Amino acid sequence: MHRDFRKKARIVLIDDNYEHLMGVKELLNLEGCYDVVQTSTNVNTGVNMVKKYQPDLVLVDMNMPDKNGLQAIHEIQRLGIATKVVALSAYDDADLIFRAMKVGARGYVLKTMASAQLICAIEEVLSGKIYLPSALSLRFFEYFQKSVREEEETTTEELLSSLTQREEEVLDLLTQGYGYNEVSSKLYISNTTVKTHVNNIFQKLQVKDRTQAVLYAIRHGFDKKRKAKFVSI
Numbered sequence: 001m002h003r004d005f006r007k008k009a010r011i012v013l014i015d016d017n018y019e020h021l022m023g024v025k026e027l028l029n030l031e032g033c034y035d036v037v038q039t040s041t042n043v044n045t046g047v048n049m050v051k052k053y054q055p056d057l058v059l060v061d062m063n064m065p066d067k068n069g070l071q072a073i074h075e076i077q078r079l080g081i082a083t084k085v086v087a088l089s090a091y092d093d094a095d096l097i098f099r100a101m102k103v104g105a106r107g108y109v110l111k112t113m114a115s116a117q118l119i120c121a122i123e124e125v126l127s128g129k130i131y132l133p134s135a136l137s138l139r140f141f142e143y144f145q146k147s148v149r150e151e152e153e154t155t156t157e158e159l160l161s162s163l164t165q166r167e168e169e170v171l172d173l174l175t176q177g178y179g180y181n182e183v184s185s186k187l188y189i190s191n192t193t194v195k196t197h198v199n200n201i202f203q204k205l206q207v208k209d210r211t212q213a214v215l216y217a218i219r220h221g222f223d224k225k226r227k228a229k230f231v232s233i
Contacts, residue, residue: 008035009126012053014046014072015039015061015088020111024059024088027115034122043067047075054081057126060105062089062096070103077104084125097132107131160222162204170197174210175217 011034015021021039028034037053040046043066050058058076062069073085086107087100097108106125109118110133117133124131163171166187173183184194198210207213216222 008033009057009122010035010037010053010055011122012037012046012049012055012058012083013039014041014043014058014064016041016064016066017061020061024118027118028122031119043069043072043075047072047079050076050081050083051079055083057084057086057122059086059088059122062087062091062100070099073100073103073105086121086125086131101130109133159205160217160220163201167197167201167204170194171201171213171217171222174198175214175222 011028013021013024013036015024018041021041025036025039028036037055038049040049043064046058046060060069060072060076064072069087069089073087076083076085084106085104086109087097087105088109088111089096089100090111092110100108107121107130109121109131113133121131121133169187170183173186178186180191180194180198184191187194198213201213202208205213205216207216
């Protein structure tokens with residue numbers, strides 16, 4: 001997807017560093033294919049400008065005194081317009097890159113990078129792509145993978161901890177290979193009650209049947225946690 005260079009891309013700049021702001025504005029004006037419609041040194045005014053002019057793209061500094069860049073990006077996204085956002089930062093912090101992309105940035109550029117890379121980032125994002133300098137890409141994806149794993153582990157803990165004590169007992173017996181009748185006998189409850197608990201387990205663990213429930217429990221160490229729980233009592 002290539003941008004039509006006959007039509008200038010409209011851009012808003014938000015950066016509290018006035019000298020850097022003017023430098024970027026001059027650079028874009030010299031390129032001849034951009035129209036910097038407005039600039040701002042604070043988030044509130046900048047977001048209002050984005051709302052008013054609805055530019056093709058906005059460059060947002062991540063470190064500003066009134067509100068940070070993450071808040072700015074979030075507020076721009078909430079406007080519900082087609083404006084794309086590129087984050088500008090002096091920091092190559094993986095967590096900041098991840099959070100900026102998570103709230104809606106389509107690109108991330110370090111202020112210390114060459115002007116050609118900024119132009120490249122703008123063109124990539126305007127054409128519908130995501131832009132991360134190669135120096136930051138590996139760090140970002142490593143952090144992304146780590147965050148996903150941690151999120152999955154947290155979700156698993158939350159799902160298992162949502163089970164009642166009786167549901168844990170039922171699931172524990174199911175993982176040991178007992179059928180519904182045997183579970184009923186061991187826990188001194190009716191078959192109907194066993195099936196009610198089992199259905200609740202299915203819903204809470206987001207599984208469809210007994211096999212999936214047992215596999216989920218074993219895969220996430222439920223049986224070991226149960227044993228450890230009784231040992232500690």
